[in-house]
Amino acid sequence: MVRVATFFAMSLGAFAFWQSMEKVHVWLALRQDEKQERLDKEMEIKRLREEFLAQVKERNSHA
Template structure:
């Protein structure tokens, strides 16, 4: 009886472990995707800001 209970407990423990590891991997992947998207948005903002500053500098130079 002890062997059956131990086997059941170990099987249940392994199942819970693998399910939690799967959830951890999904969570990590989502965090990495969010980080990548955030970095891409920040890069786009930086690029647009540089273009706007260059455009403003050209307008100032043409007016002067």
């Protein structure tokens, strides 16, 4: 009886551990995606800012 109870407890523990690791994995993946999106947006803003400043300098040099 003790072996059956131990097996059941270990199986339940392994299942709970597996489920919690799955949730952690999904959370980390979503966090990485959000971080990458934020970095992409920052790079786009930086690129647009540089283009705008180049246009302003070009206009000022012609004036």
